[in-house]
Amino acid sequence: MNCREATRLMSEQQERELVLRERLPLKLHVMMCTGCRNFGQQMHTIRQIARTYAKNEDKDGSA
Amino acid sequence: MNKKLLSSVHGEAAPDKHPILTDPVFLTDLRKQMLKFATLQLSDGHLAEDAVQEALIGALKNANSFGGRAALKTWVFAILKNKIADVLRQKQRMVNVGSLLREDAEDEDFSALFDQKQFWHADERPSAWANPEAALHEGQFWHVFEACLDNLPEKQGRVFMMREFIELDSSEICVAVGITVSNLNVMLHRARIRLRECLENKWFLNEERAS
Ligand SMILES: [Zn+2]
Numbered sequence: 447m448n449c450r451e452a453t454r455l456m457s458e459q460q461e462r463e464l465v466l467r468e469r470l471p472l473k474l475h476v477m478m479c480t481g482c483r484n485f486g487q488q489m490h491t492i493r494q495i496a497r498t499y500a501k502n503e504d505k506d507g508s509a
Numbered sequence: 510m511n512k513k514l515l516s517s518v519h520g521e522a523a524p525d526k527h528p529i530l531t532d533p534v535f536l537t538d539l540r541k542q543m544l545k546f547a548t549l550q551l552s553d554g555h556l557a558e559d560a561v562q563e564a565l566i567g568a569l570k571n572a573n574s575f576g577g578r579a580a581l582k583t584w585v586f587a588i589l590k591n592k593i594a595d596v597l598r599q600k601q602r603m604v605n606v607g608s609l610l611r612e613d614a615e616d617e618d619f620s621a622l623f624d625q626k627q628f629w630h631a632d633e634r635p636s637a638w639a640n641p642e643a644a645l646h647e648g649q650f651w652h653v654f655e656a657c658l659d660n661l662p663e664k665q666g667r668v669f670m671m672r673e674f675i676e677l678d679s680s681e682i683c684v685a686v687g688i689t690v691s692n693l694n695v696m697l698h699r700a701r702i703r704l705r706e707c708l709e710n711k712w713f714l715n716e717e718r719a720s
Contacts, residue, residue, distance in 0.1 A: 481634035496673035
């Protein structure tokens, strides 16, 4: 597995559950690759950021 | 503030008005934020205006059940998101399938990010983000986030927002914009890669900001 493929799977993981034959190679790759490990965490962070943004359009602290 | 709205709000909620509804500044601000949000989603000022209007009127009918502004706001935005989702579904029926979104996402060049073997270039490798939770509480962060969203190619930005802001699921988005699931996945992947890079460069690794 290469980084491009790993990032693709980590993005899709936000949409659906990966199957075993995707999950295992991904896990192996991520164990050895800091860049993709960080990328994986950032996928969760970005979702959290987006949800926070959408729920609370009040960023100026007026409420 | 829109006069039609003000009068309808005041008219319908007249007998036991929520104190918030007598505050025109709050209402004007709220409406402005909603409009911005809806315009971003619908890319059509008129449709956005209508959605906001309907959402506000609908929400304010029940405004008395809300104790505070934050709760009211959350409620109003929830209604607005539903309206937007409705409009998008209707729009799909009126628009030629695919004319809205036929981006050939497959061909985009990733060679700036990945080397020939499709591993990260050393200087493009994602870094660890220090304390992302804290960013959520900083006003400036949200300006950066908006700027990064604006930087996305239009179509990528729209499917990303449909997915993450309105929380439509994949099949709903595919129907609404006339693309296949694999198309959608490619677009979301690209949107997330770009957004990630932008947030990292403009916020998480931005040394000017840290000093
Ligand atoms: Zn990797």
